[in-house]
Amino acid sequence: MSLNIKVQTKDQYVLLNIEGDVDLYSSPDVREALLKLTKKKTPTILVNLEKVPYMDSSGVATLIEGLQQCNKYQGRFSLVSLRDNVREVFELTRLDKIFEIHKDVNEALANGSV
Amino acid sequence: MAKKIEVRITSDPQMLSVLRAAITQVGQLAGFAPMEISKIVLAVDEACSNIMRHAYKGKKNQPIIVTCKLKPTKLEIVMHDFGNSVDVEKIKSRKLNDLRPGGLGVHIMKSIMDRVIFKNGTDEGNFLIMQKALPKRQ
Numbered sequence: 001m002s003l004n005i006k007v008q009t010k011d012q013y014v015l016l017n018i019e020g021d022v023d024l025y026s027s028p029d030v031r032e033a034l035l036k037l038t039k040k041k042t043p044t045i046l047v048n049l050e051k052v053p054y055m056d057s058s059g060v061a062t063l064i065e066g067l068q069q070c071n072k073y074q075g076r077f078s079l080v081s082l083r084d085n086v087r088e089v090f091e092l093t094r095l096d097k098i099f100e101i102h103k104d105v106n107e108a109l110a111n112g113s114v
Numbered sequence: 115m116a117k118k119i120e121v122r123i124t125s126d127p128q129m130l131s132v133l134r135a136a137i138t139q140v141g142q143l144a145g146f147a148p149m150e151i152s153k154i155v156l157a158v159d160e161a162c163s164n165i166m167r168h169a170y171k172g173k174k175n176q177p178i179i180v181t182c183k184l185k186p187t188k189l190e191i192v193m194h195d196f197g198n199s200v201d202v203e204k205i206k207s208r209k210l211n212d213l214r215p216g217g218l219g220v221h222i223m224k225s226i227m228d229r230v231i232f233k234n235g236t237d238e239g240n241f242l243i244m245q246k247a248l249p250k251r252q
Contacts, residue, residue: 021134024163025127054134054152056159057218085152092153092225093218 002026005033013044013076015105019051022059031062038069045070046108050081055089067099076100078108117143117184125166125195126174130159133180137191140182144189145249154189154246157226160219161193161242169197169240184248188228193242199235 003020014037022030037045047063049055063079070077078100082090090096102108121136123129137158141151162178170176179194223244224230233241 021131023127023130023159024166025130054155056130056156056163057222058163060218085149085156088149088153089156089222092222 003029005029007033007037013046013109014042015046015048017048017051021054022052022062023054023056024058027058027062030059031065034062034066035069038066038073038075041073042070042075044076044112045078046105047077047079048081048105049079049083049086050104052086053083055086057089057093060089060093060095063099064095076112078102078112080105080108116186119143119182119184121180121182123162123178123180124174125170125176125178125197127163127166129178130162133162134159136180137182140184140189140191144184145251146189147249150249153226154191157223157244158191158193160222161244164200164219165193165195165197165240165242168200169195171198173197186248188245188247191244193244194239196239199240201234 003018003022003026006017008015008017016033016037018030020026045066067077080102081104082101087096087101090099090101100112102111119136119140121133123133134155137155138151141154146154158180162180165178166172176195176197181192181194183190227244227246229243229245231243233243
C-alpha cells in the first residue's frame with residue numbers, strides 16, 4: 001500500500017493526514033512532511049492516523065523527531081484517531097505516556113489550547 | 115512433524131509489506147487471535163528492518179530468509195542473513211525513558227515474543243530466532 005500524505009491548514013492548527021502503512025520504506029516521506037511543518041514553526045500540528053493500518057518503530061521514531069522539533073519552539077504536537085494495533089506500538093514502547101494522543105480531532109481541539 | 119514456511123526476500127524496505135502479508139497468513143494458520151497476529155507481524159518487521167539497516171547497511175539486493183516453523187506447542191521464526199555481524203550488545207534495547215528516535219526495535223521484539231535469540235557471526239551468517247507459544251485450544 002503506497003503512502004498518501006495530505007496537509008490541511010485550518011485557522012488554528014495544521015492537520016497532517018497520513019494514509020497507508022508507515023514502515024522503514026515509507027517513514028522518510030512522513031519525516032519530510034513533518035519537518036516541513038516544524039521548520040515553519042507551525043504552532044499546532046495534529047497528526048491524523050485514522051487511515052494508518054500499520055506502523056513500526058521507524059514510524060514511531062519519525063513521530064518522536066517531529067515531537068522533539070515541535071517542543072523546541074514550544075509548539076503543540078498531537079496524535080489523533082489511532083487504530084488499536086497502532087496504539088499498541090506506542091503502549092509497547094511506553095510512548096503513549098509521552099505523546100498527546102486523542103481519539104479524534106474534536107477531542108484534541110477540546111483538550112488543548114488550539 | 116512441524117509445518118514449515120519459508121519466505122525469501124531481498125533487503126529492500128519495499129519488501130516489508132510482502133513479508134507482513136506472509137506472516138499474517140502464518141499467524142492465522144497457527145491459530146493466533148488478530149491482535150496477537152498483528153504483534154507477531156510487528157516483531158518480524160522490526161527484525162527484518164534491523165537486518166536491512168544494520169547487517170546490510172541499506173543495500174537493497176541482499177538475501178533475507180525467513181523460516182516459520184509451526185511446532186506442536188510453539189511458533190518459531192528464524193531470520194537468516196549474510197550481512198555484517200552486528201554486535202548484539204550494540205543493538206540491545208535502549209532505556210525507554212531515553213526519548214530519542216531509534217533503538218526501539220529490539221525492545222518491541224522482546225516484548226512480543228517469548229524468546230529472542232541472536233546468533234550472529236556464524237560461518238553461515240547471522241540468525242535471529244524468535245519463539246512464541248501457540249494459543250491454547252478452547
